[in-house]
Amino acid sequence: MMQRRLEPELMTGVDQVQAYAAADFNSGDQATVRGVQRLIARTSALPPDPLVVDLGCGPGNITLRLAELFPQARIVGIDGAEAMLSLARQRAQLQELEISFLCQTLQDVLHGSLARQADLIISNSLLHHLHQPDLLWMVTQHLAAPGCRAFHRDLRRPASVAELQDLLIKHLPSAPEVLQHDFAASLAAAFEPQEVIAELRKVGLNGLTVVEEDDRYLVVSGLVES
Ligand SMILES: C[S@@+](CC[C@H](N)C(=O)[O-])C[C@H]1O[C@@H](n2cnc3c(N)ncnc32)[C@H](O)[C@@H]1O
Numbered sequence: 001m002m003q004r005r006l007e008p009e010l011m012t013g014v015d016q017v018q019a020y021a022a023a024d025f026n027s028g029d030q031a032t033v034r035g036v037q038r039l040i041a042r043t044s045a046l047p048p049d050p051l052v053v054d055l056g057c058g059p060g061n062i063t064l065r066l067a068e069l070f071p072q073a074r075i076v077g078i079d080g081a082e083a084m085l086s087l088a089r090q091r092a093q094l095q096e097l098e099i100s101f102l103c104q105t106l107q108d109v110l111h112g113s114l115a116r117q118a119d120l121i122i123s124n125s126l127l128h129h130l131h132q133p134d135l136l137w138m139v140t141q142h143l144a145a146p147g148c149r150a151f152h153r154d155l156r157r158p159a160s161v162a163e164l165q166d167l168l169i170k171h172l173p174s175a176p177e178v179l180q181h182d183f184a185a186s187l188a189a190a191f192e193p194q195e196v197i198a199e200l201r202k203v204g205l206n207g208l209t210v211v212e213e214d215d216r217y218l219v220v221s222g223l224v225e226s
Pocket of ligand 1: 009010011012025055056057058059060061062078079080081084104105106107123124125126129130
């Protein structure tokens with residue numbers, strides 16, 4: 001078994017933010033949006049005027065898609081990195097989408113004013129950044145209004161260094177070294193499904209299930225019962 005190797009939580013470096021915003025995450029982003037649509041279809045329609053929260057929204061890749069998908073919703077994107085949010089705000093303005101972007105860490109959100117208000121909570125590629133293993137689950141619980149659904153998608157940690165190397169060769173065979181390095185670091189920082197299941201049980205989020213997707217993702221989704 002490979003031990004978890006932590007990455008910094010926030011992505012604040014200007015170069016890092018620009019490289020992230022320029023990268024093509026289209027297929028992963030589409031998979032997240034399709035997963036959200038499936039979740040809504042297998043539970044029930046969102047209430048009128050729902051609050052949809054995108055945690056660790058970065059430059060808004062998913063937030064903008066959510067605003068298009070749910071035009072009747074109030075959409076809030078939250079990230080602790082102002083450099084990411086400033087790009088997200090520019091993109092939303094360009095597309096004439098009304099989205100509120102809040103510069104808060106997840107730790108702040110736990111003490112913020114959105115408690116028990118969210119009808120749908122989403123994160124994409126956030127979990128592996130977090131040092132405290134139950135933070136995302138505590139925030140999910142804190143934000144959820146009755147009937148809230150959650151959809152969190154992220155990488156999962158490979159079982160061994162050899163498996164990690166295989167993933168690198170398979171998915172980024174000719175990428176620049178810096179991208180290969182970042183991908184390897186994110187895989188090593190990610191959680192294993194069993195670790196997530198243990199955290200969900202600990203905080204009592206029994207309506208969320210953990211599913212392995214493809215060869216490198218995990219999806220945590222379902223009803224946030226409190
Ligand atoms: C890999 S990016 C993903 C961005 C976006 N969700 C996407 O799918 O493109 C992770 C984002 O999470 C943010 N983040 C990491 N830890 C955080 C924390 N503790 N509180 C708030 N934001 C955090 C980072 O600043 C970064 O913008």
